[in-house]
Amino acid sequence: MEANHSSRFKRGKKITLADIAESLNVSKTLVSLVLNNKGDQNGISKETQRRVIEIAQRFDYKPNQLARGLRLGKTNTVGFIVADISNIFYSKLARMIEDELNKFGYNLIICSSDEKLDKEAKMIQFLRDKHVDGLIVSSTLNDSKIFNSLADEHYPFVLIDRHFPNLQANYVGVDNYSGSFQAVNKLISLGHKKIAILSISPSHISSVNERNEGYFDALKKAGIGTDNFLYCQIPFDNIKGGVDWAIKELLRSDQEISAIYTVNNNLALHCLETLRDLQISVPDQISLISFDDIEFFNFVSPSISAISQPLDEIANQAVRILMKEINHRDDDISKERVILPAKLVLRESVRSLAK
């Protein structure tokens, strides 16, 4: 007794609201209301609702998300900008954010900035043009200008991992300073005095600076002088070459360093590589601790000590805050700063100098 569907319901062609409406001789409005569960509150009879739902299911109707997005100004998509998604730290985080967003019916567009300012700016623009509903960003930018204007427009975003001291914005990260302090302090308590740090330059990046400070303060507080020679700034665009050179310089000198602290996992990995090539034993000759704990550190021999970040917590909080922002876009809600603890995980790569 149904109307004749054959004309509109062609094989392979997606069916639309209008198709369903026509086949049932009702309006698009009615179909839309029913399928959005607003049938009852709009007094659509149960029987009509049933018929609409049946046809929709039978022909596997799925609303065109572009049309929907255009009308609602929503895409249910979030942009995620990081330096490099192939860095395991970010890909783990991406995975957790993806899973968390899926729970809310959102998905993720991931973009890698390569630590390039203009590239990041372009990606932000690009994602905005796509009407992505919000952004999660580990920014490489050296000033907060772009984020200031995003904030002016009430555009929802959450900074993670890195932030801008003067920008009033949502931020989720770990306590880099105290993580770093803990790590260096541990080395000191094991008798190490000549502790080199491999860090990144040029650094306007908040997390790196905070980690550097933790290192210097730990040494100062222990009454051990800091030495600029031990402070190695590796250019971020040449980690491999930089680490190799730095370590060889450190070893060539008469300063007998006994420990190396690296401020991220990438530095640690290249550090491992160089030490292996030089046949220097960890931890017998050099103790090693890195910021960022990655699974891999636990697989190798010797296993690597590291400062672990609660990635799942970072992902959960970032998504929670972003969802709040998106759902209250014009409500001028207050911004959150979430600082999570970083935990030192001690493994085989450090040894005590005490005899």
Next chain:
Amino acid sequence: MEANHSSRFKRGKKITLADIAESLNVSKTLVSLVLNNKGDQNGISKETQRRVIEIAQRFDYKPNQLARGLRLGKTNTVGFIVADISNIFYSKLARMIEDELNKFGYNLIICSSDEKLDKEAKMIQFLRDKHVDGLIVSSTLNDSKIFNSLADEHYPFVLIDRHFPNLQANYVGVDNYSGSFQAVNKLISLGHKKIAILSISPSHISSVNERNEGYFDALKKAGIGTDNFLYCQIPFDNIKGGVDWAIKELLRSDQEISAIYTVNNNLALHCLETLRDLQISVPDQISLISFDDIEFFNFVSPSISAISQPLDEIANQAVRILMKEINHRDDDISKERVILPAKLVLRESVRSLAK
């Protein structure tokens, strides 16, 4: 002399074609044509074009991609489905695909299927609802039904890494069989006879099967009997526990295995972990080769031998083919199968048994 913009050009509000048109007292059509570089072919005067472009630049006009997508049926977005984006193999690949797609003005939505059939099916549906222009998929599905219907609809997609023997579809992958054969053959030529394989189960996944076959054939061809005891199938949802158990079983037996071959990087990493915990030296007691070469393998001591896949080539080819498909969606062009060579990279983790 310009018209009064103040009414339409409010701060923070995005401007539209209509805004520009109204402010210049021309039609939307004209503005659209000019901004899409079709002014000349439609006989719009140079002067008018100049004025349109000037206003567009001044107010930083960016077309609403949702409206554009709705009208054109294009989103300039590609979906990428893999088992787990936090697996370094896939995240490296994702990065390369992302970069490659960016060159064509496309970007990427990445989804992790967790090797779950229904999850993958849902993600495909989800991406299609979003009108993603095409898919790149490393499928975990055990039959090609969904891809058959995608093909029926001329929906552009490229399979990578894994394929379906009976499906006529675009595919880019490496020669898993010969890579595997090479690796095992190398071990044999170094005098190894008791070579265990850690593989994945249950396996309907083409790449795993091809790798398994390479292992068995290498042994057979060398006149070494194959032994089901040495063929360990690790359940994919419990790699860590499975590897641990398998290795302990292998070592407990009176079969004195001298080498382990793992069919992917994940298995190799957990293998390393277990061997370290058991204080078994690589390569002195056990030689190790893995399929999938990842950077880590070159950082550690001993460095790990592996069969390397040309990720950049996989990414390039996949994107090239997908772009071709997208641009000739209705032309019924022939499908491509690209099989790239896999290369054995020998490092410290294998030793010769010859005295």
Next chain:
DNA sequence: TCTAAATGCTAAATGGGTTTAGCAAATCAT
């Protein structure tokens, strides 16, 4: 002078949903 062609531009339809404002018919109250 009058038609044909070129020039420069526009109205309206389109894509596919969501939402506002409101209409017709049926039911109820008085």
Next chain:
DNA sequence: ATGATTTGCTAAACCCATTTAGCATTTAGA
């Protein structure tokens, strides 16, 4: 019997860019 409500539904506007079909006006040609 008549006005007030309720019930059930719809027309049309809207989101914004693209594109088709075609309209004036000017210039060229005969």
